[in-house]
């Protein structure tokens with residue numbers, strides 16, 4: 001039996017580390033009865049294509065990050081609301097791996113789209129890379145800022161003062177090179193592996209968001225599994241919650257060192273609490289916009305998550 005697993009990143013990136021370890025554990029625990037085939041970014045299409053392939057059952061598992069999922073499962077955009085997650089990644093790990101708001105509540109939003117929510121994990125703090133320093137919203141004026149395709153991200157960067165442009169990440173390097181865009185945001189490991197630091201000059205830590213990702217499976221596929229196989233998947237998830245948390249931390253700190261070695265004159269700016277407060281204030285209405293646009297129980301979900309992350313306003 002073959003399980004296809006598609007993700008959104010390059011070989012050796014955080015999602016690939018997860019997929020490789022998932023493959024190793026599933027094959028070991030099924031004594032080779034299940035073989036997992038991994039597809040990296042681009043092999044089966046873009047971020048949005050692999051979600052559709054999973055919903056259609058052509059792929060059994062895939063990463064479907066909230067940043068790309070906003071038009072397919074609109075409720076998931078709650079993870080794009082600025083400053084929702086904790087500054088303490090141990091708290092984020094705990095909530096993302098076991099929150100009842102996510103696994104009992106939001107899981108239903110996935111089910112209605114033919115997807116079974118498997119797991120969520122953080123990939124690291126999102127860092128802005130820009131061609132000029134930005135320490136306050138007014139300095140974003142006229143900056144064409146690439147974001148993922150979820151509508152809430154576009155609204156957030158508008159609120160921060162920038163001109164957001166939604167693009168698949170495969171177009172970001174050349175976009176920065178040719179000044180179609182001037183800036184983008186991603187975790188450090190990804191800025192290094194996709195080489196975005198080569199075509200920007202500043203790394204700016206604003207503390208506004210962690211990159212979060214979701215792994216989903218095809219719902220019909222999951223429902224058809226035996227109880228033993230479902231238990232196996234739950235066991236693998238529990239083992240990988242700890243594994244990926246450490247793996248992403250290591251990947252991010254090693255990548256920052258490598259960027260600074262490859263480009264010694266890159267400038268690192270860590271916004272002060274006061275500077276962060278200005279961006280926080282500028283984007284304070286984003287939660288309410290989401291509630292208005294998505295409706296349903298979004299208000300309750302946002303409130304419950306803020307409580308779990310310890311970031312209630």
Ligand code: 6CS
Nearest residue numbers: 008009047148169186190
């Ligand atoms: O910026 C993006 O679109 C990509 N960033 C990461 C960290 N993973 C995959 C995603 O598509």
